[in-house]
Amino acid sequence: MHALNNILHESNTEDFSKSDFLEKLNRDKLNFVYLGKQDYHEAWDLQRKINELNKLNKIPDIVLFLEHDNVYTFGKNADKNFLLNTHPNAKIVQSDRGGQITYHGPGQLVGYPIINLNNYKKSVSWFIKSLQNIIIETLLHFNIHASIKEEMPGVWVEDDKICAMGVRISRWVTMHGFALNVKPDMKYFDGMIPCGIMDYGVTSMYEQLDKEVLYKELIEIISEKFNRAFVRYEL
DSSP states (O other): OEEETTEEEOTTOOOTTTOGGGGGOOTTSOEEEEEEEEOHHHHHHHHHHHHHHHHTTSSOOEEEEEEESSEEEEOTTOOGGGBOTTOOSOEEEEOSSSSSEEEEOTTEEEEEEEOBGGGSOOOHHHHHHHHHHHHHHHHHHTTOOOEEETTEEEEEETTEEEEEEEEEEETTEEEEEEEEESSOOGGGGGGBOGGGOOSOEEOOHHHHHSSOOOHHHHHHHHHHHHHHHOOOOOO
16 A cells, blocks of 8 residues: 555555455545556446445445546446447446446546445535536646536536546445546547537546646545535534
């Protein structure tokens, strides 16, 4: 394990069935763990394990940060026609999150908050708005002016989506989350209709800034915004 300020760095973890890092979590605060690049199915299994343990109050709230190999994922009620026949080679996964089709791949920072909303506010709309504000405030730190579009998921820079979002909430414990485009291979977005929205485009931090952003700094800023947004009730 390497320290990334208050963030556990577990990118060398290969056997998630052990999940040894869960024993290092602090029960008195929101925890952040960076896992590096991980297979989508393995990370999904890990999410489900943490989600169930959190429901049983066996582990505290946690935000997982990671990258995936190239994969298209469908939300549980997604329209399969939004994946175009011309899409580049990538895995295709049917997920249990909300939303339409989404792409994940290298150069995209994925965040999976597994948080018990019983300790904060039992509101799906509040949770989604909190995630949006966290990303908007993070992007502003890098001088990227982003916003939300009413009735449309994610975070936008004018008419281009820079961050996709899709969540699942069971007994008020969350999973899945957001995918922030840092410097992905943009050709993969040409192989789909992102989130089923045909009239808008996709962008990245790299396209907006014309320079690379270090994950270390980015994760630290997002974690800081999470800590400000999610303040536990005194129970």
